[in-house]
Amino acid sequence: MDRHSEQREAVPGAAERWYARLLEADCPDADRAACARWRAADPAHEAAWRELDRLWQHSATAARHPAVAAAALRALHYTPPAPWYRRQAWLWPATAVAVAAVAVLAILPHWRAIAPAPGTTYSTAIGQQRSVNLPDGTTVTLDTQSSLVVRYDAHERSVDLLRGRAQFSVRANPQRPFVVHVGNGTITDVGTVFQVRTDKDCTGITLIEGELDIAASAPDHATERVSLHSGKQLWFDRSGHISPVQPADLQAAEGWTEGKLFVHDWKLPDLLAEMNRYNRTQVSIGDPALDAIRISGVFDSHDPHTMLQLLQRGWPIRARADGSHHVVLLNAARNQRAARPQKL
Template sequence: MNEETNKQYEQVCEAALNWVACLRSDAVSEGDRQAFSLWLGEHNSHRRAMDEAQALWDDLAVVRHIPVNIDKAANRSRWLATAMVAAACLVLAVFLWPQLPSDPVSTQYRSAMGERRTVDLPDGSVVHLNTNSTISVTYTDDQRHVDLERGEVWFQVSPNKQRPFHVDAGEARITAVGTAFNIYLDDNSTDVTVTEGVVEVSDIGQTGRRLHAAELLLENQRLITGIDGWELSSSDDVSKQMAWQRGELVAEEMPLPALIEQLERYQQTRIIIADPNVAALTVSGVLQLDQPEASLSAIAVSLDLQITPLSDTSVLLLKAEQ
């Protein structure tokens, strides 16, 4: 177990011992029990630490209640052996237990809809989460592993050749030692853009429809993976893909349905296009993601459309009445 993970787990174990003492005291309240239930459900490591804390507490109880007045030699030998075993267990628990390896502890980070969040990881790497995104981070002695569960994230990875940095997103694994890259995961594809250094993208799943098993991406290169294959492209400037960090969406002849799909990532309102003529329109410009409603209004004005409310959570985009 590395030093960072060991320290985190020691803190969890200390909290577990405090909960054992609290729950076994005469002064425990119903509020204490409710707070304990919430703590126990926060993470799997809390349950494991609680099991070990209860076992340690029981070992202490055995030593404390060893009889001291035993008349028969046989009984005295039996209790002496029990005491020695209990004492040995106690020594192992107190002095060796924090050093024993355990399952790596994962930490989850997420952003709400419409929120952009920056997280400093324990190894010195920095993560920027776009709207409605979730990652799970697990560190071991020989690697740093991230699962991108949903959304879009930009990573600035702290160099460490002895501990590669892996990100699993959909059916793709992105590996870097020290670099910066952006990943956008949707239902059908994984979009990887390298802004600094080099990353390797490899295939996690097994399928005959994919044309690539691995691809090395350089700075300013972009790779979109999907079930029908991988699409690699290069650009002298990837700032358009990174515009979300500035709270902007840069559109260059973007089909209106694709733009609407992006705006819906930042708000609860569903935007419906029923007219094929409206769906065929394209948009160019810079939109403000922090103000999706105002951006939609600006689109409607520029394309001569009208916004018709259908419910509290949906609107219809139509051609404006002449």
């Protein structure tokens, strides 16, 4: 087994240890904050945490069953051969309220075997976009470099957006909500068209039609909730703060699904960052004076060469090839001999 495989195998165990620690009533704020940082550090960490939380929530009902209560009592008196949760004194509950927690801790090493199915993963590579038809008639369009996991059960249609951006055209079913889990937030819907984009800093939601309920959680478990209506957008960050609701640029929102970037007064670095998401050819700025240039126009997201030609014709920019898949933008005004566009 290679190092990366070992790291993937270790993630569920780490999630189990964090979850058990946070179950303790005397768990300090520092540990809760450390757990929040661990979850935010990698989409796989957050996915493992959510799977474990799903099991815990399901156990809340099961714990009231007499057979489970008896198993909990047996767990209190059984001494297995020193697994990790027995070696840590701080894991032991101090009150009868924690009996159900002991039962769950006793089965944590096996939670992956009895948890709901891991779901179906859909992903896209650089420059790839993909449309997926889900069993209930919902359609998901994945943008470049995106990944999500779909889990359906009798009560809920659940999606974990792990990275990138996706558009959801949801088939209405009020008895079976459609819930997108992303970062530290959830988006609940019964039948709309909306987009979600996530990165390391924040998550943005654009509602094309319908209504959404959005919740974002802070590291201390405080939760903000907002309802979003058609033609609006918002963002939430890792701290759980939700931005004010704003009008959405629906032309830009719908454009990426057709391979177009509708750019309205963007800074040049923002345009390049967006184009770089779709292409092997990466474009960077080699002169800080270009950072302040504002760009408007329509660009084919998969055609960086045409974008470079347009930039050189409309702005004081010179493009210089730097390797087979890298282009540097320079200030043409600093070198009049480079006034005409360079053929790349």
